[in-house]
Amino acid sequence: MASVKHVAIIMDGNGRYAQKLGKERTFGHYEGVKNVRDIAIHASEKGVECLTVYAFSTENWKRPAKEVSYLMSLPRIFFSSYLKQLMEKNIRVTMIGRMDNIPEEARTYFERAIAETAGNTGMILNFAMNYGSRDEIVEAARRYAEDFRDGKAGELDEALFSKYLMTAELPDVDLLIRTSGEQRISNFLLYQIAYAELVFSPLNWPEFDDAEFDRCLDEFYKRNRRFGGLNEE
Ligand code: IPE
Ligand code: IPE
Ligand code: MG
Numbered sequence: 001m002a003s004v005k006h007v008a009i010i011m012d013g014n015g016r017y018a019q020k021l022g023k024e025r026t027f028g029h030y031e032g033v034k035n036v037r038d039i040a041i042h043a044s045e046k047g048v049e050c051l052t053v054y055a056f057s058t059e060n061w062k063r064p065a066k067e068v069s070y071l072m073s074l075p076r077i078f079f080s081s082y083l084k085q086l087m088e089k090n091i092r093v094t095m096i097g098r099m100d101n102i103p104e105e106a107r108t109y110f111e112r113a114i115a116e117t118a119g120n121t122g123m124i125l126n127f128a129m130n131y132g133s134r135d136e137i138v139e140a141a142r143r144y145a146e147d148f149r150d151g152k153a154g155e156l157d158e159a160l161f162s163k164y165l166m167t168a169e170l171p172d173v174d175l176l177i178r179t180s181g182e183q184r185i186s187n188f189l190l191y192q193i194a195y196a197e198l199v200f201s202p203l204n205w206p207e208f209d210d211a212e213f214d215r216c217l218d219e220f221y222k223r224n225r226r227f228g229g230l231n232e233e
Contacts, residue, residue: 004174004220007043008052008196010188011036013180013204020204026070031206033074037082041089042210044123046217050170051125054188058098058132072102075109075129083113090122096166097131126170133190140164167192175220177213179205197223 011032018028036053043051056071063071086093093113110129144164147153153160162168173189173196181202185193199216201208224231 004048004217005171006050006052006173007048007175007177008054008173008189008193009039010054010176010178010182010186011205011208012178012182014206016180017204017206025067028204028206029070029074030077033078035206035208036078037085038210039208039213040091040123040125041085042213044089044091044125046214048123051123052096052128052167052170052173052189053125054128054131054186056097056102056129056131057187058130058135059187072106075106079109079113083116086113086117086125087120090120091117092120092122092124093117093127094124094169095127095129096136097127097129098135099130102130124170126167128188131166132187134187136166137191162191165191172196175199175216177201177216179203179208195225195227197225 014028014032015025016028017031018025021027036055040051040053055074060071061068093110093116095110095114099107099110106129110127140161141164144153144156144161148156167189170192173193176185176189176193176196177199178184179201181200183200197220199219201212201216203209203212
């Protein structure tokens with residue numbers, strides 16, 4: 001049976017969830033944050049080695065300032081409520097994305113969570129925060145070019161290029177889930193999902209529960225991954 005090491009989730013539909021209930025979009029984000037904790041714990045219990053969640057894209061700055069500012073307060077809400085539980089579950093927090101232009105408070109909460117959980121040996125909960133895949137690839141190319149120019153790097157191949165990506169320490173994505181019925185990638189892990197199985201859930205992120213996660217895993221296990229080769233059975 002194919003194994004699922006790395007699951008990546010595009011957590012979409014918070015706004016629509018709130019609208020459906022006649023509430024502000026921020027309510028949907030708040031509910032979504034709680035769900036990150038639930039799904040992370042569930043995924044770790046299912047034996048997933050790494051769970052990457054798309055929290056904020058480099059394009060999300062286009063949203064109204066009020067919403068952006070609420071989204072930037074979520075790291076505080078998340079880590080001040082749940083860091084202890086993540087520790088108890090031996091979960092290690094990491095992040096990918098550009099830390100330089102997010103507000104200091106959000107950055108501090110991430111840095112603290114990363115440092116405090118650094119010794120944990122269970123699942124990696126990797127936040128894509130202010131992350132854009134094109135930005136990541138261009139930055140990787142720029143850094144490689146500098147290293148090559150300075151004699152610090154040899155000829156480029158796929159393995160070496162991967163080391164310049166923000167996911168250098170992580171395995172390729174096996175399963176990519178997007179919630180809320182949208183079927184697009186929106187600048188998420190373009191390089192890393194080359195052979196990922198894509199599963200789209202109709203549920204909005206705050207409604208996406210353990211049972212739906214299991215359904216996505218079942219769907220993954222039914223797929224026949226060939227990686228360009230032929231069936232082995
Ligand atoms: C996902 O929910 C959260 C972020 C992108 C930050 P949305 O806010 O995109 O919700 P919809 O798509 O408007 O319903
Ligand atoms: C993708 O969702 C980004 C995150 C989940 C953080 P969006 O809602 O921003 O994507 P589009 O605009 O619908 O493609
Ligand atoms: Mg959306």
